[in-house]
Amino acid sequence: xxxxxxxxxxxxxxxxxxxxxxxxxxxxxxxxxxxxxxxxxxxxxxxxxxxxxxxxxxxxxxxxxxxxxxxxxxxxxxxxxxxxxxxxxxxxxxxxxxxxxxxxxxxxxxxxxxxxxxxxxxxxxxxxxxxxxxxxxxxxxxxxxxxxxxxxxxxx
Numbered sequence: 001x002x003x004x005x006x007x008x009x010x011x012x013x014x015x016x017x018x019x020x021x022x023x024x025x026x027x028x029x030x031x032x033x034x035x036x037x038x039x040x041x042x043x044x045x046x047x048x049x050x051x052x053x054x055x056x057x058x059x060x061x062x063x064x065x066x067x068x069x070x071x072x073x074x075x076x077x078x079x080x081x082x083x084x085x086x087x088x089x090x091x092x093x094x095x096x097x098x099x100x101x102x103x104x105x106x107x108x109x110x111x112x113x114x115x116x117x118x119x120x121x122x123x124x125x126x127x128x129x130x131x132x133x134x135x136x137x138x139x140x141x142x143x144x145x146x147x148x149x150x151x152x153x154x155x156x
Contacts, residue, residue, distance in 0.1 A: 003045045003074075011047060019075045022121055023047070026073050026080070026129065033130040037138035038070060046074035046083070051138045061149055070141050071133060079110070079117040082129065086136045088114035089144050093135060100128045 005011035008027075012020055030049065031040070038049045043066075050067035053059055060066040072083040087094045101109045104125045110117040118124050136144075 005045075006042060008040060008042060008047050011042060015075050018121070019080070022080055022124065023073060023075060025126060026082070026124075029126045029130040030071070030073070030133050033134040034071075035134065035137040039067070041067070043067075043069055043072055046072040046081075048072045049133075051141060055138050056142050068142065068145060070136070070138075076117075079119045080121070080124070082116040082118065083114050084116065084132065085114050086141060086144070087116075087132075089148055090136075093132075096135075097128075097132055100131070101125065104128055 003011050003014055005014060012023060015023060027040075027047065034049060037051065037055055039052045041048050041050055043050060048069055049071040050069050052067050056068050058064060058068075060068050070085055072081075074081045074083070087097060098109060104127075105120075105123060107120055107123065110119060
């Protein structure tokens with residue numbers, strides 16, 4: 001579902017009631033566990049959690065006017081999506097999450113590079129997601145991002 005909402009509350013208000021409940025619960029888990037310094041915003045038509053310019057003035061390399069993205073949640077047509085860029089950037093974190101998911105779910109993990117697709121709404125592993133979002137501080141994400149981006153930028 002593509003949203004034209006300009007605020008998080010507008011985004012949530014657009015959702016069907018069942019999806020509102022899930023997104024609200026995910027937001028609460030994220031807010032409770034996300035390290036201090038990240039900010040919630042609308043980002044790429046989704047609810048995003050970013051490193052604000054006050055912590056990373058350079059912003060996102062694709063558009064420096066934007067804050068550095070880290071995590072997003074969205075209600076898609078057939079699933080709820082969690083986009084966690086740290087998973088894509090850190091193989092150890094990815095392996096930890098895959099093992100953790102396997103331990104708490106009877107379903108196969110449906111995932112892209114950084115997109116976790118949650119299709120079984122009555123079996124969302126909220127505790128695991130809370131633990132996942134707690135594992136990377138804004139400062140750690142900035143270092144990882146800079147190392148990855150600068151390495152990519154400097155490759156021939």
